[in-house]
Amino acid sequence: MVWNKKAECMEIEEKKELQLKLLKDTVKKAYDNVPFYKKRFDEAGITHEDIQSLEDIEKLPFTTKTDLRDAYPFGMFAVPDDDIVEIHTSSGTTGKPTVSGYTEKDIEIWSEVVARSITMALGTEGDKIQNCYGYGLFTGGLGIHYGSHKVGATVIPISAGNTKRQVEVMKDFQSTILTCTPSYALYLAEVLEKEGLNPEEISLKSGIFGAEMWTEEMREELERRLGIVALNIYGLTEIIGPGVAQECTAKAGLHISDDHFYPEVIDVKTHQALEEGKKGELVLTTLTREGMPIIRFRTKDITALRIGKCECGRTLVRMDRITGRSDDMLKIRGVMVFPSQIERALLKIDDLSPNYQIIVTRPKHLDELEVRVEASAELFSDEMKKMEEVEAKIANKIHKEIGLRVNVSLTEPETLPRSEGKAVRVLDLRKFD
Ligand code: DLL
Secondary structure (H helix, E strand, O other): OOOOHHHHOOOHHHHHHHHHHHHHHHHHHHHHHOHHHHHHHHHHOOOHHHOOOHHHHHHOOOEOHHHHHHOOOOOOOOOOHHHOOEEEEOOOOOOOOOEEEEOHHHHHHHHHHHHHHHHHOOOOOOOEEEEOOOOOOOHHHHHHHHHHHHHOOEEEOOOOOOHHHHHHHHHHOOOOEEEEOHHHHHHHHHHHHHOOOOHHHOOOOEEEEEOOOOOHHHHHHHHHHHOOEEEEEEEEOOOOEEEEEEEOOOOOOEEEOOOOEEEEEEOOOOOOEOOOOOOEEEEEEEOOOOOOOOOOEEEEEEEOEEOOOOOOOOOOOEEOOOOEEOOOOEEEOOEEEOHHHHHHHHHOOOOEEEEEEEEEEOOOOOOEEEEEEEEOHHHHHOOHHHHHHHHHHHHHHHHHHHOOOOEEEEEOOOOOOOOOOOOOOEEEOOOOO
């Protein structure tokens, strides 16, 4: 169990003092060691000396995903390469991912914040954590892994996929905590039921679910079908990975480890800071990271902050569950997908019109992606076989681009809806609000 009472229950005023000190330090380190930040701060005419209060953070420029992509691969690192002991990337499979570099101390911080998360989700020394987040460059698998060690629990590093084996392991090893995306957890619940196993026959007590949006309705369903407490974990590669924030059993918002990550919520249009309780875009600044300090990262995730003591005793700032994005990024089975990647794949094929629509659904608890594309008149009047060949070709090109299998259907020319303004390319029929 890792309940760092000093940090997690600190008086709010004392916390603010600590955050200010760490913020100044981070700004100075970023300026001195990362050319990108030196240039940005010089352009804005600002130095760490201008940070005299936490509100002064608003004087600092934002960092965006594009900035990180432009710095690919190691342009954001603030320490010599020798000091970086591990590298992860965001979950998209093609295009330039964003890279995150960790020093030994960063891995220690990451272990600590994930250990806090596991503790909030009832995890202690005696637990067996079945970790079905993907291992590898994705932060999910190893992040939970490090946190489990720190808690002193037993981690089962089964990684994602192979559902039959997951069920077997869950039964035979008597896993007590399940960690995976909420949609995969629902799928597992379904498979367990098919195998005739009811919640009493498995040993699970809690689930740590995140990496994608989910809802209260999904929570209720997961809790009922698996006989567990289902809790929400939030995080992102750019900041550290999972463990930026986590719900405790009070389910009153996700506690942000704000002695390591400083949160703001801004109005998406005006970029002004919003007060507590108002929904906007979450902006995060790392306060303790060595390898890759990140200042005012625009997460594009929509949420609101809640200040004050939780009934669990923690004073860490809380955020509401994420209800949307301020850009068009989709998470499909935990993997980041931008519609522009699909468009790029389509543009590589002749005989298509530039009209397409991406439809996301979640029929049996797993995300499905359908891409409808208008065929040219010539192609459409051709034989069926040719159409099928083109559909398969499109599906392959998209697979190469995003790493996921999609269903492709060619439609008659001029049948997809036209829009007067911005084209509505994506129909996300999963409900998160
Ligand atoms: O998804 C890290 C992670 C792994 C979090 C395991 C939780 C559990 P990325 O691939 O960089 O990192 O994706 C980050 O995923 O900006 C959100 O849009 C979304 N996301 C992550 N957690 C949640 C959540 C990992 N609990 C992006 N609810 C973020 C809603 C989430 N969206």
